[in-house]
Amino acid sequence: MPLTAAFVDELRGIVGADALILTTEGRMTYECDMHTFYKGAPDAVVLPARAEQVQAVVQLCRRERVPIVPRGSGTGLIGGAMAAQGGVMVSMTRMAAVLDVDLPNRCATVQPGLINLWLTHAVAERGWFFAPDPSSQMVSSIGGNVSTNAGGPHCLKYGITTNHVLGLQLVTGAGDLVWLGGKVAERPGYDLTGAAVGSEGTFGLVTAITVRLTHTPEAVKTALAAFRSMVDASEAVSAIIAAGMIPAALEMLDEAIIKAINAGTGAGYPEGAGAVLLVELDGPRGEVETQAERVAAICRERGAISVSVARDDAERALLWKGRKEAAGAVGRLTSAYLLQDAVVPRSKLPQIMRELVAIGERHRLLIANVFHAGDGNLHPLICYDDRSADELARAKQANEELLHACIALGGSVTGEHGIGADKCQSLPLQFAEADLNFMYRLRGAFDPDRLMNPGKLLPTHPACGEGFKPERPVLPAGTWV
Amino acid sequence: MGVSVTTRALGEALRARLGPDGATDDPAARAAAAVDGGQPSWVARPRSVEDAARVLALAHDEGLAVLPRGSGSALALGAPPERADIVLDLGRLDTVLEYSPDDLTVTVQAGVTGGALAATLAARRQTLPVDPPGWSRRTLGGIAATAASGPLRLRYGAVRDLLLGVRFIQADGVTTWGGAKVVKSVTGYDVPKLLVGSLGTLGVIVEMTLRLHPLPEAAATVLLLMPSAQAAQDTVGRIVDSTLQPNRLEWLDAGALAACGLPSSPAALAISIGSVEAAVRAQQAVIVATGTAAGARAEIVGPAFWRTYDRALAETGTTVLRVGTLTSRLAATLDAIRAALGTEASFAITAGAPLGVLRVAIDGGEPVRLRQAIERLRGFVGEDEGSVVIERAPLALRTSVDPWGSVPTGALELMRTLKREFDPARTLNPGRFVGGI
Numbered sequence: 001m002p003l004t005a006a007f008v009d010e011l012r013g014i015v016g017a018d019a020l021i022l023t024t025e026g027r028m029t030y031e032c033d034m035h036t037f038y039k040g041a042p043d044a045v046v047l048p049a050r051a052e053q054v055q056a057v058v059q060l061c062r063r064e065r066v067p068i069v070p071r072g073s074g075t076g077l078i079g080g081a082m083a084a085q086g087g088v089m090v091s092m093t094r095m096a097a098v099l100d101v102d103l104p105n106r107c108a109t110v111q112p113g114l115i116n117l118w119l120t121h122a123v124a125e126r127g128w129f130f131a132p133d134p135s136s137q138m139v140s141s142i143g144g145n146v147s148t149n150a151g152g153p154h155c156l157k158y159g160i161t162t163n164h165v166l167g168l169q170l171v172t173g174a175g176d177l178v179w180l181g182g183k184v185a186e187r188p189g190y191d192l193t194g195a196a197v198g199s200e201g202t203f204g205l206v207t208a209i210t211v212r213l214t215h216t217p218e219a220v221k222t223a224l225a226a227f228r229s230m231v232d233a234s235e236a237v238s239a240i241i242a243a244g245m246i247p248a249a250l251e252m253l254d255e256a257i258i259k260a261i262n263a264g265t266g267a268g269y270p271e272g273a274g275a276v277l278l279v280e281l282d283g284p285r286g287e288v289e290t291q292a293e294r295v296a297a298i299c300r301e302r303g304a305i306s307v308s309v310a311r312d313d314a315e316r317a318l319l320w321k322g323r324k325e326a327a328g329a330v331g332r333l334t335s336a337y338l339l340q341d342a343v344v345p346r347s348k349l350p351q352i353m354r355e356l357v358a359i360g361e362r363h364r365l366l367i368a369n370v371f372h373a374g375d376g377n378l379h380p381l382i383c384y385d386d387r388s389a390d391e392l393a394r395a396k397q398a399n400e401e402l403l404h405a406c407i408a409l410g411g412s413v414t415g416e417h418g419i420g421a422d423k424c425q426s427l428p429l430q431f432a433e434a435d436l437n438f439m440y441r442l443r444g445a446f447d448p449d450r451l452m453n454p455g456k457l458l459p460t461h462p463a464c465g466e467g468f469k470p471e472r473p474v475l476p477a478g479t480w481v
Numbered sequence: 482m483g484v485s486v487t488t489r490a491l492g493e494a495l496r497a498r499l500g501p502d503g504a505t506d507d508p509a510a511r512a513a514a515a516v517d518g519g520q521p522s523w524v525a526r527p528r529s530v531e532d533a534a535r536v537l538a539l540a541h542d543e544g545l546a547v548l549p550r551g552s553g554s555a556l557a558l559g560a561p562p563e564r565a566d567i568v569l570d571l572g573r574l575d576t577v578l579e580y581s582p583d584d585l586t587v588t589v590q591a592g593v594t595g596g597a598l599a600a601t602l603a604a605r606r607q608t609l610p611v612d613p614p615g616w617s618r619r620t621l622g623g624i625a626a627t628a629a630s631g632p633l634r635l636r637y638g639a640v641r642d643l644l645l646g647v648r649f650i651q652a653d654g655v656t657t658w659g660g661a662k663v664v665k666s667v668t669g670y671d672v673p674k675l676l677v678g679s680l681g682t683l684g685v686i687v688e689m690t691l692r693l694h695p696l697p698e699a700a701a702t703v704l705l706l707m708p709s710a711q712a713a714q715d716t717v718g719r720i721v722d723s724t725l726q727p728n729r730l731e732w733l734d735a736g737a738l739a740a741c742g743l744p745s746s747p748a749a750l751a752i753s754i755g756s757v758e759a760a761v762r763a764q765q766a767v768i769v770a771t772g773t774a775a776g777a778r779a780e781i782v783g784p785a786f787w788r789t790y791d792r793a794l795a796e797t798g799t800t801v802l803r804v805g806t807l808t809s810r811l812a813a814t815l816d817a818i819r820a821a822l823g824t825e826a827s828f829a830i831t832a833g834a835p836l837g838v839l840r841v842a843i844d845g846g847e848p849v850r851l852r853q854a855i856e857r858l859r860g861f862v863g864e865d866e867g868s869v870v871i872e873r874a875p876l877a878l879r880t881s882v883d884p885w886g887s888v889p890t891g892a893l894e895l896m897r898t899l900k901r902e903f904d905p906a907r908t909l910n911p912g913r914f915v916g917g918i
Contacts, residue, residue, distance in 0.1 A: 188885040
């Protein structure tokens with residue numbers, strides 16, 4: 001739906017000519033996030049500098065029934081920050097300031113466009129950090145992290161984004177500018193902050209965020225254990241948790257990834273290993289040292305072919321080097337891949353690993369794995385040749401089967417990437433009609449016209465957006481009237 | 482909405498569904514279930530989620546008000562209900578449905594008490610670290626619905642951070658699930674967080690999947706008897722800005738020390754550590770040194786301290802206020818509380834110090850004077866968007882002052898919109914929540 005000249009004039013009046021992108025080349029830069037399957041260029045992009053401008057844009061779009069799509073750094077993996085139905089994209093890159101740092105009260109208030117790692121940089125010298133650490137943290141924005149409720153390797157111990165958000169300033173889909181929550185953790189009323197984190201822009205646009213900061217731990221220790229098989233490594237994961245430890249991170253890499261990494265910059269992971277387990281412990285020194293010894297012993301008991309514990313920061317960096325380069329190393333394995341983000345209960349890891357191998361064999365596809373083993377969050381990379389339509393079809397089929405297998409084991413569709421356009425049709429795997437109906441209505445309370453990031457997070461209903469019809473209990477009619 | 486069903490017919494319907502002992506209009510039972518003097522016509526005690534759903538569907542269709550109830554320990558939280566037709570007692574939904582120690586998760590029915598779950602988990606040295614005063618006798622559904630928290634919130638977060646999935650019954654009787662059964666999931670909206678602390682006004686929680694933690698293998702508690710409130714404030718600041726990882730850090734004023742039968746002091750800090758032996762010893766030494774440098778007398782106390790503390794908090798105070806403030810303003814807030822209450826009543830103040838959550842337990846006091854004190858205190862903490870909620874109080878006080886205090890207009894409007902959306906007939910706990918919700 002092309003925008004009218006009058007509409008564009010009003011938009012320009014709100015944000016200024018230098019904050020409005022209308023050219024085809026300019027708009028095309030915003031046509032997708034990191035999931036390039038899903039493309040949709042907005043009709044206009046605005047780059048507001050203040051919450052009031054954001055509010056005016058929402059009010060204008062609402063008046064004219066124009067869809068609004070929020071965008072942070074565009075590093076999402078779910079087709080969330082793209083304009084499936086056109087409309088106005090609101091890019092938060094010019095709202096990237098740290099507004100307030102309040103260490104005695106362990107919090108900071110930032111604008112949504114601030115890059116995740118920059119907040120940690122702003123407080124690191126004083127001994128603090130922002131705990132959510134998605135792999136994209138060097139480039140992804142905190143607003144984007146809030147939108148998808150992002151996780152990361154260290155959320156096993158520290159929790160995901162929502163556990164670190166105290167308050168939000170939000171322009172709702174109704175065009176109201178409201179503060180939900182705030183610095184004071186204890187407050188009466190519904191936990192609207194909790195409901196809004198992870199809503200992927202469908203409630204409105206976040207214009208400021210108050211986050212909890214965490215004190216840097218006294219000690220950090222990283223160990224790397226190599227195993228013959230993924231099943232052995234998965235059993236070691238269960239044994240570590242069963243021994244009463246919750247490491248800061250518990251990451252696993254499979255043989256295909258190990259080979260690809262070693263072939264590249266050479267993190268020097270043991271040749272011939274079927275799986276590598278990266279375990280990071282942090283906290284008080286005595287705890288970290290005791291637990292590192294125990295982790296090493298458990299890995300050896302479970303058949304590890306080698307265990308090494310980093311003695312200093314340089315060695316620690318080397319152990320992490322491969323993990324951090326994993327995504328890039330995949331380029332040596334395949335021209336294209338589908339990335340899955342499903343979750344299984346941690347105890348089901350050995351089982352899902354066996355199923356995953358079977359699915360790969362059945363569809364004659366390489367499935368490489370690098371994932372957050374500690375919380376059962378899989379990231380299988382289903383490799384295919386992007387010149388072959390047949391391979392793509394098989395990859396999609398394998399992806400679907402894998403998702404179903406995870407749900408059958410009591411898992412979840414997505415652990416940390418979110419739903420976006422990519423997985424909204426998968427929600428019914430996990431939720432009944434009544435559950436989806438509740439979510440539809442919840443969204444409507446914030447965004448009555450359903451103009452905020454349409455086509456994301458919630459599945460479209462066969463009855464064309466009418467919503468799902470839940471079943472009420474069957475009441476034996478006539479017994480009481 | 483008019484009541485189109487006779488009391489007798491309603492009773493027949495409830496009994497037909499729930500069995501003869503599942504619903505009662507016995508005068509003694511009704512009187513015992515009264516909320517703020519309002520006696521329900523019926524007390525329903527379903528044995529299954531399906532039966533609980535049918536009670537709600539019936540009540541909804543007939544325009545009746547339903548007051549959900551767990552152990553009954555938090556019934557004096559909130560405003561008196563506008564109407565009270567059926568008390569829905571969830572105490573019989575008391576089954577631990579699925580415990581997966583290897584996944585550190587458990588799924589329970591809402592009527593399971595904190596103590597019963599703790600007993601189940603102890604065998605595997607695991608814990609649900611949720612410990613509001615009197616937690617062992619409270620139901621987990623009630624703790625979630627009231628967002629109650631205790632000292633361990635410092636290290637493990639509150640119920641909102643530990644609730645992974647929730648099954649609840651909407652006002653019209655539709656059983657609904659939100660969240661997941663795994664420790665990490667961002668599938669769909671975070672419905673569990675919306676339910677936590679909603680006092681049953683959006684839906685009745687009947688089942689919860691919770692994240693567990695391993696019990697620390699070693700623990701110690703240090704009591705620092707501080708020479709002044711300012712010294713306590715400074716010590717809290719030093720501990721917060723350090724690599725120490727206490728799992729509790731509670732502030733006790735002189736009244737709270739007396740309630741716990743402890744030596745008198747202007748202020749005290751009770752700090753516990755849970756970890757491996759070596760780390761516990763090392764951190765304990767640092768805490769003692771930090772305290773004594775600020776002029777404190779340090780005592781190492783056993784785990785029994787926390788049982789005493791829990792009991793003292795649960796039992797003290799005819800009126801209890803929950804105050805949210807900033808950690809950096811704890812000493813100032815304590816001063817403000819003392820100034821507001823004056824010599825009107827005896828009181829004991831405790832605080833989860835790094836969280837800025839204070840609990841004021843007041844014994845006695847004229848409702849008129851207490852109302853003035855609460856209004857003064859709201860003015861003080863309101864400067865930093867703090868809050869004062871009446872956690873329990875005699876009815877006379879709760880009818881003369883809003884037990885919740887004010888909620889910012891924009892947020893309150895959204896809350897009202899949610900209530901209208903999910904409970905337009907005002908079936909659930911009508912009038913008890915913020916802003917008349």
